[in-house]
Structures are given as C-alpha cells and as structure tokens.
Amino acid sequence: xxxxxxxxxxxxxxxxxxxxxxxxxxxxxxxxxxxxxxxxxxxxxxxxxxxxxxxxxxxxxxxxxxxxxxxxxxxxxxxxxxxxxxxxxxxxxxxxxxxxxxxxxxxxxxxxxxxxxxxxxxxxxxxxxxxxxxxxxxxxxxxxxxxxxxxxxxxxxxxxxxxxxxxxxxxxxxxxxxxxxxxxxxxxxxxxxxxxxxxxxxxxxxxxxxxxxxxxxxxxxxxxxxxxxxxxxxxxxxxxxxxxxxxxxxxxxxxxxxxxxxxxxxxxxxxxxxxxxxxxxxxxxxxxxxxxxxxxxxxxxxxxxxxxxxxxxxxxxxxxxxxxxxxxxxxxxxxxxxxxxxxxxxxxxxxxxxxxxxxxxxxxxxxxxxxxxxxxxxxxxxxxxxxxxxxxxxxxxxxxxxxxxxxxxxxxxxxx
Numbered sequence: 509x510x511x512x513x514x515x516x517x518x519x520x521x522x523x524x525x526x527x528x529x530x531x532x533x534x535x536x537x538x539x540x541x542x543x544x545x546x547x548x549x550x551x552x553x554x555x556x557x558x559x560x561x562x563x564x565x566x567x568x569x570x571x572x573x574x575x576x577x578x579x580x581x582x583x584x585x586x587x588x589x590x591x592x593x594x595x596x597x598x599x600x601x602x603x604x605x606x607x608x609x610x611x612x613x614x615x616x617x618x619x620x621x622x623x624x625x626x627x628x629x630x631x632x633x634x635x636x637x638x639x640x641x642x643x644x645x646x647x648x649x650x651x652x653x654x655x656x657x658x659x660x661x662x663x664x665x666x667x668x669x670x671x672x673x674x675x676x677x678x679x680x681x682x683x684x685x686x687x688x689x690x691x692x693x694x695x696x697x698x699x700x701x702x703x704x705x706x707x708x709x710x711x712x713x714x715x716x717x718x719x720x721x722x723x724x725x726x727x728x729x730x731x732x733x734x735x736x737x738x739x740x741x742x743x744x745x746x747x748x749x750x751x752x753x754x755x756x757x758x759x760x761x762x763x764x765x766x767x768x769x770x771x772x773x774x775x776x777x778x779x780x781x782x783x784x785x786x787x788x789x790x791x792x793x794x795x796x797x798x799x800x801x802x803x804x805x806x807x808x809x810x811x812x813x814x815x816x817x818x819x820x821x822x823x824x825x826x827x828x829x830x831x832x833x834x835x836x837x838x839x840x841x842x843x844x845x846x847x848x849x850x851x852x853x854x855x856x857x858x859x860x861x862x863x864x865x866x867x868x869x870x871x872x873x874x875x876x877x878x879x880x881x882x883x884x885x886x887x888x889x890x891x892x893x894x895x896x897x898x899x900x901x902x903x904x905x906x907x908x909x910x911x912x913x914x915x916x917x918x919x920x921x922x923x924x
Contacts (some may be wrong), residue, residue: 513549514798516540517791521834524784525873533879534780537787544794558793559786565668566782567748569621572662574755575733576622577776578762581769582726583719585614585630590719592631593638593712600640600708601701607631607645608697611652612659617734620653620664620877625778628884639713644704646885648697653877655696657865658685661741665785665876666836668747670844670861678742684858692866729761781876785837792841804846811856820859827860828867832874840864 520540524533544550550558579585588610596603610631614623628649635645657664661675668675676684701708733754740750762769795801807826811819830839843864847857868874872882 510798512547513544513794514800516544516547516549517794517798520787520791521838524788524835527879532780534784534787537784537791539787541787541790544790550790550794550797554793554797555790558789561672562669562785562789564672564746564748565665565785567752568662568668569665569782569785570777571748571751571753571755572619572622572665573625573777573781574773575730575751575758576618576626577773578755578758578769579618579622579726579730580626580630580776581762581766581772582722584722584726584730585626586634587719587722588627589630589634593634596712598711600644600710600712603635603638603640603712604644604648604701604704604708605697607635608648608652608700611649612656612693615653615656615663616659617662617737618730619662620657620875621778621781621880623649623653624877624880624884628881632885641704641707644700644707646881647704648700650872650878650881651696651700651869652693653881654866654869654875655692656689657877658692658862659689660738662737662747662751664865666840666864667861669837669841670847670864672841672844672848674848675741675744675747677744678738681741684854685862688858688862688866692862696869723765725761725765729758733758778880781880784876788838788841792838792845795838795842796845800842801846804843805850808846808850808852808856812852816855820855823856824859824863824867827863828870829863831864831868832871835873835879836864836868836875 517540520536520543523531523536523540527533527536541555545552545555589607592603592606592610595606611623611627614627618626628646631645631649632642635642654664658667661667661671661678661681675681736750736754737747739745740747759770759773762773766772792800807823811823814822827839827843840861843860846852847860865875868878872878
C-alpha cells in the first residue's frame with residue numbers, strides 16, 4: 509500500500525504542477541485524494557483526520573477571498589491603480605514603485621492571493637490604457653506576492669499550513685522574519701527594476717481614467733479587518749474563524765448599498781482553491797504513509813549539527829527547491845507537520861518557512877499565488893476581466909498573456 513499511495517500522490521502532484529490541457533489544479537488534487545481513499549491507500553479515517561487538520565486554513569482562505577472580493581466590488585483596487593498612474597506623473601519607473609508598494613500593502617494585510625486575484629487585473633487594465641508595457645507591472649504583482657508573504661502571519665496561507673499546530677505570537681514572528689522580509693522585498697524590487705530597465709525608460713503616457721473614489725465604508729471595513737487580524741495574530745488567536753467572520757461582515761456591509769453584492773462576493777471567491785487545499789492535506793497524508801516524513805527528519809537532523817549560518821541556508825535552500833519542484837503548499841504542510849512534532853531550533857524552522865514562502869519566486873509553478881497569476885493574466889486579455897478593459901487594452905494584455913504562458917514553460921532569465 510505505501511507504494512500505491514506514493515504513486516497516486518505523485519501523479520496528483522504532477523497534475524497540479526503541469527496542469528495538462530490547462531485544467532484547474534484543484535481537480536487533480538481532489539481527484540488524487542478521492543482515488544487514494546477509494547483504493548484504500550489511505551484509510552477513510554486517516555483522510556478525515558487529515559482534512560480536519562486544515563479547517564483553520566480553509567476558513568482563512570474563504571474569509572480572505574471574501575475580503576478581497578469586497579474590495580473589488582467596492583472598486584478599491586481599481587481606484588488605487590488609477591491613483592498610482594496619476595501619482596507616477598509620467599514616469600514608468602515611479603509607477604512600478606507605486607504598483608510594487610501597493611502589492612506589499614495588499615499582501616501584508618489581505619494575503620498574497622488578494623494581490624494576484626484582485627490587484628493584478630486592476631493594475632494591468634490601467635497600465636495598458638496608459639500606453640505602458642504591461643509586462644514589468646505584471647511580474648511586479650506576481651513576485652511581490654511571494655516576496656512580502658512573510659511580513660505578517662496573515663500574508664500567506666502557507667504560514668497557516670506551516671504553523672497549523674499553533675501560530676507564534678506577533679512579536680516572535682517579527683523578530684524571526686522582519687529583517688528577512690525587508691531584504692526579500694527590497695532585493696526583489698531591485699531585480700525587477702534592473703530586468704525591465706529598458707521598458708521603464710520611456711515616459712508614461714498621460715491617461716486620466718475616471719475611477720470614482722470608493723465609499724468611506726469600504727475603507728473603514730478594510731481598516732477594521734486589518735487591525736483585527738493583526739491583533740488576532742499578535743495573540744496567536746484563531747485566525748481562520750476571525751477571518752471568516754470578517755469576510756461575512758464585509759459582505760453584509762456591501763449588501764447595505766448593493767443588493768447583488770452578496771452574490772457577487774460569493775461568486776468571486778475562488779472555491780476551487782479551497783478544494784485544492786483540502787486535496788493537498790490528504791495527499792500529504794499519503795506521502796507520510798509512504799515514508800516522505802523521513803526527508804525533513806534527515807534534513808533537520810543534519811542541520812542541527814552543521815555550522816551556522818550554513819545550516820540555515822541549507823534548510824532554506826532545500827525548502828525553496830522542494831517548493832519549486834512540487835509547489836509550496838504541500839511542502840509547507842509537510843515541513844510544518846515535522847516542525848510541530850519535532851520542535852527543531854527556531855532559526856532552522858524560520859529558515860524553512862522563508863524557503864517555502866520566498867523561494868517559489870524562482871519558478872512560475874512554485875506557489876499557489878503564481879499559479880493563480882497564470883490564469884488571471886489571460887483572463888484580463890479576454891472579456892472575463894472584471895475591470896472591463898478597452899479593445900486596445902485587451903490587445904496589449906493578450907501580448908502579456910502569451911509571454912506569461914511562455915514563462916510557464918521556461919522562466920525568464922534573471923527572474924529572482
């Protein structure tokens with residue numbers, strides 16, 4: 509049975525990673541989980557226990573996506589993108605800095621998935637209509653989503669996967685990841701600016717897009733959500749339940765002004781992402797049954813006796829390599845399970861999470877955020893983008909989409 513469990517789990521992960529026929533990766537994860545249980549490679553009780561461990565993560569994902577959709581429905585991100593274009597004052601390089609800063613804030617307080625799903629379409633539409641090359645700004649949104657995903661515990665769902673046994677208090681979190689997060693954010697921006705320096709030299713065409721200022725209630729709701737989540741994280745509270753409650757409250761606030769807002773927010777939530785996460789919990793359970801749990805045990809056992817900081821660099825590098833090979837969600841979950849049970853030294857555990865969160869920027873399949881990004885950009889090039897770009901903008905976005913799908917097969921040289 510361990511051999512069968514390993515074969516099915518690896519096949520499911522390959523489907524998630526490769527996405528043949530551009531299928532949704534969620535169906536590969538869900539199909540693999542169902543097949544594991546149906547073939548008795550994983551007992552139903554074991555699968556149920558594995559699914560139960562992810563309850564906090566599911567609630568967090570749904571709540572965060574609801575908050576992000578609330579911001580989209582209220583026009584917050586479209587307004588932010590339009591303000592960034594005006595504030596750039598004709599400078600493409602300044603616009604890149606503003607877009608990147610918006611991504612840092614969005615990732616920090618609404619998670620990296622919100623940066624991809626909601627901020628990216630708004631930025632690409634406004635940038636295309638301002639006659640700027642969209643590719644630097646598309647990559648800025650994709651890469652900042654991972655680079656800033658360790659600033660706060662709420663910045664990345666993989667943080668909850670890694671610390672499923674209990675989130676560290678906010679003070680301990682900032683002490684462990686604050687400087688590393690700052691270094692990742694600054695270095696990633698520097699590489700993007702260097703990589704696209706030629707595209708950023710020309711002046712930005714003036715384009716005054718008429719985007720109305722969102723209602724004050726939208727800003728108040730988002731500020732309340734951010735403060736509440738930071739306080740909850742600082743006290744190591746139940747982030748999943750609190751985030752879901754805030755998402756429901758945001759939907760009710762939107763309904764007070766628009767009757768169809770509740771339906772729009774519920775429809776905008778990427779439910780397959782929740783299915784994908786659930787399937788991954790069962791797949792990781794199968795990998796553990798097949799002996800995969802021995803890999804992190806061997807890595808940390810070696811690192812515990814190695815010279816510092818070489819050991820930390822090795823652990824971070826191994827986590828990053830594994831994340832790029834098999835996506836950071838299952839890797840983060842597997843490493844988190846080991847950390848919760850074995851309690852390795854804090855510097856080594858922190859290095860592992862940094863590899864899981866920041867390491868995926870080396871490939872377009874390394875994280876859930878960039879997998880979503882590959883679907884978002886082609887959608888913006890078609891009529892499915894919520895911001896409704898003009899025909900001319902769609903032509904420019906189709907060009908970005910072609911480059912993104914090429915990047916899926918071969919990452920651009922010089923990408924961090």
